[in-house]
Amino acid sequence: MEPSLASYLALSGILFTIGCVGVIFKRNAIGMFMCIELMLNAVNLTFVAFSRYYGDVTGQLFVFMVMSVAAAEAAVGLGIIIAFFRNSLSVDVDDASILKN
Amino acid sequence: MVGTALFFLFAGLAIASAVSMVYHKNPLYSAISLVGVFISLSCIYVTLAAPFIAAVQILIYAGAIMVLVVFVIMLLNLDEDKPLNRLKYLYALGGGLGLILLVQTFFIFYAVMRAQNVPADQSMTAGKTLSIGQAMYTEYLLPVEIVGVLLLMAIIGAVMLSRRLAQPQLELVVEHELEREHQEKGLLN
Numbered sequence: 001m002e003p004s005l006a007s008y009l010a011l012s013g014i015l016f017t018i019g020c021v022g023v024i025f026k027r028n029a030i031g032m033f034m035c036i037e038l039m040l041n042a043v044n045l046t047f048v049a050f051s052r053y054y055g056d057v058t059g060q061l062f063v064f065m066v067m068s069v070a071a072a073e074a075a076v077g078l079g080i081i082i083a084f085f086r087n088s089l090s091v092d093v094d095d096a097s098i099l100k101n
Numbered sequence: 102m103v104g105t106a107l108f109f110l111f112a113g114l115a116i117a118s119a120v121s122m123v124y125h126k127n128p129l130y131s132a133i134s135l136v137g138v139f140i141s142l143s144c145i146y147v148t149l150a151a152p153f154i155a156a157v158q159i160l161i162y163a164g165a166i167m168v169l170v171v172f173v174i175m176l177l178n179l180d181e182d183k184p185l186n187r188l189k190y191l192y193a194l195g196g197g198l199g200l201i202l203l204v205q206t207f208f209i210f211y212a213v214m215r216a217q218n219v220p221a222d223q224s225m226t227a228g229k230t231l232s233i234g235q236a237m238y239t240e241y242l243l244p245v246e247i248v249g250v251l252l253l254m255a256i257i258g259a260v261m262l263s264r265r266l267a268q269p270q271l272e273l274v275v276e277h278e279l280e281r282e283h284q285e286k287g288l289l290n
Contacts, residue, residue, distance in 0.1 A: 002108075003104060003108040003109075004214075006211075007108065007112075008149070009213060010210060011112045011115065011145075013210060014116055014119075015115060015116065015119055016206060017199055017202050018122075018123055019119070020198075020202055021123065021195060022123035024198065025195055030170065030173065030174060030179065034122060034132060035122075037162070041138065041142055044154075044158075045142060048149050049149060051151065052149045052150055057232050057233055058241075060151055060154050061233065061237060061241050061244075064154075065244060067161050068252060069248075069251065071161060071165065071166060071255070072251050072254070072255030074165075074169050074170070075256065076255050076258045078259075082176070083262050091177060
């Protein structure tokens with residue numbers, strides 16, 4: 001007997017919520033970045049679960065696309081974090097307030 | 102039965118790692134916890150009969166992306182998060198927002214629960230590398246090409262962002278260019 005589709009979706013919802021709360025609570029830009037990766041993974045889990053329960057390969061292809069976007073995001077996002085660190089010697093998002101002053 | 106047991110084992114592992122990722126103040130501990138989430142999700146993909154996605158999950162997420170993140174953490178020599186100087190009620194606000202989101206997701210999934218609840222035919226080939234490759238290079242060729250362009254743009258963007266030109270150096274480059282242009286005009290005349 002296999003777990004039902006709803007249990008996979010529940011796991012995905014819990015992981016997505018943890019990631020979302022992490023983005024709200026973290027002050028570190030890299031921590032926020034990792035929480036976003038967690039949210040992307042939660043969505044990937046729903047794709048694979050639906051792909052399994054409907055017997056369609058499309059869901060797994062979209063997981064592949066999400067992974068490519070995550071890789072692109074990692075390259076550009078970490079580049080931005082390094083550039084920001086060079087200017088302000090910090091990765092705290094509260095220090096990214098040049099526009100405010 | 103074994104499938105259910107494995108699911109609950111790895112689901113518990115994934116949730117515990119995710120909570121530990123958000124809880125830890127040290128970014129390196131967070132990164133290692135995130136690797137734990139990726140590996141347990143990869144095991145869940147295996148139980149969902151998606152071995153290709155499981156392998157790619159380990160290769161790309163735990164292999165490539167996390168190495169990049171850990172590399173940046175080490176490079177910037179980050180210390181722990183400073184204590185919060187934000188207003189305290191924002192904590193409650195964030196927790197409340199998270200709770201609302203959780204209720205919303207479960208509400209959506211409650212509607213889904215009535216849908217098809219038995220896995221498709223076991224003999225289905227969905228999830229095999231062959232069927233994924235066939236779909237990728239026939240039906241979904243255009244999205245794959247677009248992803249290729251996206252990755253190229255990301256590479257160029259990353260190089261542009263992390264290129265370092267200090268201010269005096271930049272002025273030197275500009276001066277050099279202006280001088281060369283001037284000389285070329287002189288040659289033409």
